[in-house]
Amino acid sequence: MSLSLHSTFLRGCLLVFLCFLCSADFMAETHASSPVGSASEVDEFSALKVGDRVRVVLRRGGRYEGEIVEKSGDSISIKHKFGTAKVSRQDLLEWERFKTLAEQYEERAADCKTANDWCDLGDWAVEQGEIELSRQAFREATKLQSNNARARKALGEVEHDGKWMPLEEAMAAQGKQLYGGEWLTPDEIAEREEADSAARRAESLKGRDAYVVELRGRAWAEVEPIVTTNYVVYCNSTEENARYYADVMEALYKAYDKVFIEKFWPRKFRKSPRSDVYIHANHQQFMDWTGNGPGIGGFYNLLRQDVTGYHGSFGSTGSTEEVLAHEGTHQFEGMIFKDLRFLPIWFIEGLAVYFGDGSKIGRRKVEINQIPRDRLVGLQQAIEDGSYCDLRKLLRVPQQRFSGFFYGHAWGILYWCIYGNQAPVKAWTTKENTGGKVLEDWLYHVQEMDGMCNYEQEAQFFEGLITKHTGLSIDEWEEEYKNWILKLPVEEIGRKRGREFSSEAIKLEITKPAGWRWEKSGSLYSDEVVASTSTGSKKRRASTYAWPNWQHAELSEDYARSLVGNIFRDVKFVDELQERQMGGNPMMVAVFDGKRVIGLGENNTPQLGEERRFAVGFFGSPDKIYGNVLECETSDWESAEKFFEEYTEKFKYTG
Structure with missing residues (x-):
């Protein structure tokens, strides 16, 4: 390095060093200008007394603002909006007395002589966020000058026919009502x-046209089968849907x-390479072509x-997808x-429910071993209300009498055997795995069955x-099984947030x-998807069905009447079905006395609740029919009607 460069470098370093020293001296001087514990600070702190309002800043960070409720030596207790805090003088970095806004208001009010003075005070209170104090000031202004426009407007009043009055009264006098903020x-x-x-209505039907195209489909003569590795799929919905399925x-x-x-498990009984x-x-169309009723989804x-x-x-x-999984299990x-x-x-x-209803199905991936929500709800309800079919009987029900009521029961036995030793509810240890052993031996046994089923013999074998x-x-095992089923969590069909x-x-x-x-989901009636009940002595229930x-059509009166017949019995109409606009949705609405179907027993026998007053509002989308129901005592209808109006007004279809 040259001498000149070296000298320049040294001068630069010296300059930086001097600057550093200067800044250090300045910082020290500034800090020393307010020494902690000075006599003036001690005197000021000593002057604080109970009843004073103070703001304090803590050395460790944070601050309190409130009233001193206790003082002892160098410590004070401050009552603030979140509680009471005790601090010592050594804890504090700063403190100051202050007057409350109410105290400041009183001081300013003492100087008010005219209506305008009071209006000025009212404006000041508004700026401080003290709305009630501001209204007090404006009311004082009207006492001195009743037609003071500034005060009257601040109080939300308007002039009508030469008189100042609240806006609501003025609008009512003009025959107007508040609607949507206008x-x-x-x-x-x-x-x-x-x-x-x-x-x-237009918003709720977005996407309807595209969906209707899917439902209208194509003529079967125009359909080309889609051949995959294991299947030949014929679908006369859109071609995209056909490829998806x-x-x-x-x-x-x-x-x-x-x-x-x-x-x-060799596929030795497969009749063709592709199913x-x-x-x-x-x-x-499915019903027309196959002769099945609306309660059948596939076969x-x-x-x-x-x-x-x-x-x-x-x-x-x-x-x-779930129907295909269920029936595809039978195919397999x-x-x-x-x-x-x-x-x-x-x-x-039971296997078909396990693989079908109990699966999350996607285009490329299927997750089995899931709990089928609707089957579990039905099974838990049957156990709780006494309509449950016990194991001895279930094992002996022949095919011709095996209705949909038994599907959940059959799934439950298999699921219990497979997962009784696993979370979320454990009935036995993994090491024991008694359910797994029962099912393993049963599977070996059914592989060898070669003749028409002898139900009594097979039931005894499983027992x-x-x-x-x-x-x-059997009774002891079944009792453990029922307790286990009742503890299984029911998947929520939607999300609850507050009231929504x-x-x-x-x-x-x-x-x-x-x-x-x-x-709770386990307390829902048959076909209900969500329900709420009132608290107190009045027994009211608001619920929605789906x-x-x-028919994929607009909801008609006849269709709505058939729905009433599906979920109610002994119906006596108070107000007949009629179309009404409820919350922007066209609904078929009726009021009647009757009994609700709260569940289904063996052979789909309906179980009925007590006779009550019901109000219903049915809404139809291209894919689903929704039923909004309010239930109450007949004598309570006059008071409960407003809840039905509110419930249906706030119903939204989001398809």
């Missing part, structure tokens, strides 16, 4: 309601194949080994068992496996009345 005449409100209703079937096959490994699947464009043909279903929803939460069972008629029907349908592996009697419930699965939003409590709209 003051309108009844005629204007009617026009606005009609326009708002049309707008909400073809992918779903392959994903299902892979899921089945992982459980029933071909090495151990046929038929999917109709809509539910109505498996035992002789042809093909599956038939339709595009659209099934039940409250069911879908085409037909490949590995010689004849499904040789097997007990509880086992055949023998229970006793052999658990050491329990929303569900993407069934495309709705509802708002329960204020102060009411949500009913069914598939198998």
Whole structure:
């Protein structure tokens, strides 16, 4: 480095060093200018007394503002808005006395002589956020000058016919009402309601046209089958839907194949390399072509080994995918068992519910081992209300009498055997795995069945496996099973946030009345998707149902009347069905006395509740029908009617 550069470098370093020293001296001088614990500070702190209002800043960070409620030596207790804090003088970095806004208001009020003085004070109070104090000031102004426009306007009053009055009174005198934040005449409100209703209706039907195209479908003569590795899929909905369902079937096959490994479960009874699947464009076409009623979502043909279903929803939460999974399970069972008629029907349908209803199904992936919500709810309800079918009887129910009521029961037995030793509820240890041993021996047994099923003999065999592996009697084992089922969590069909419930699965939003409590999923009646009940002595219930709209049409009076017949009995109409606009939605509304169907027993026998007063509002979308219901005592209807109006007004279809 040259000498000149070296000198320059040294001068630069010296300059930086001097600057550093100067800044250090400055900082020290500044700090020393307010020495902690100075005599003036001590005197000022000593002067604080109980009743003073103070603001203090703590050395450790934070601050308090409030009234001194206690003083002891160098410590004070400050009552602030979150509680009371005790601090010593050494804890404080700063403190100051201050007057409350109310005290400042009183001081300023003492100087007010004219109406304008009071108005000035009112404006000051508004700036401080003290609205009530501001109103006091403006009212004082009107005492001195009754027609003071500044004060009257600040109080929210307007001049009408030479008199100052509250805005509401002035608008009422002009025949106007508040609607949507505006003051309108009844005629204007009617026009606005009609326009708002049309707008909400248009919003609720977004996507309807595209969905209707899917449901309208194509002529079967125009349909080209989609051939995959394991299936031939015929679908006369849109071509995109056809390809989607073809992918779903392959994903299902892979899921089945992982459980029933071909090495151990050979497909020796498969009649053709690929199985046929038929999917109709809509539910109505499915019923017309197959002769089945609205309660059937699909079926498996035992002789042809093909599956038939339709595009659209099934039940409250069911879908085409779940129906295909359920019936596809039967199709798969037909490949590995010689004849499904040789097997007990509880086992055949239990497996189909396990793989079908209890799966999360996507285009490329299927997650099995899920709890089928609707089946679990029905089973738990049957156990609690006494309509439960005990194990001895379930094992002996023949195929011709095996209704949908038993499906959840059959699934429950299999699920208990497979998962009784796992979370979320453990009934036995993994090491014991008694349920797994029962099911393993049973599966080996059914593989060898070769003749028409002797239900009594097979029931005794299964009961023998229970006793052999658990050491329990059938009654003891079943009691443990029922307790376990009741502890299983029910998946919520939607999300509850405060008073609001929303569900993407069934495309709705509802708002329960204020102060009411949500009913748990296990307490819902048959086909209810959400419900809330009032608190106190009045027994009121607001709930919403959802069914598939198998007609895919606008809701008619006849259709609505049939729905009333589905969920109520002994109906005596107070107000007949009529179309009304409720919250912008066209609904079929009625009021009647009757009994609600709260569940289904064996052979789908309806179980009825007590006679009550009901108000219903039905709304139809292209895919679903929704029923909003208010239940109360007949004598309580006059008071409860407003809750029905509110509940239906706030119903939203989000499809």
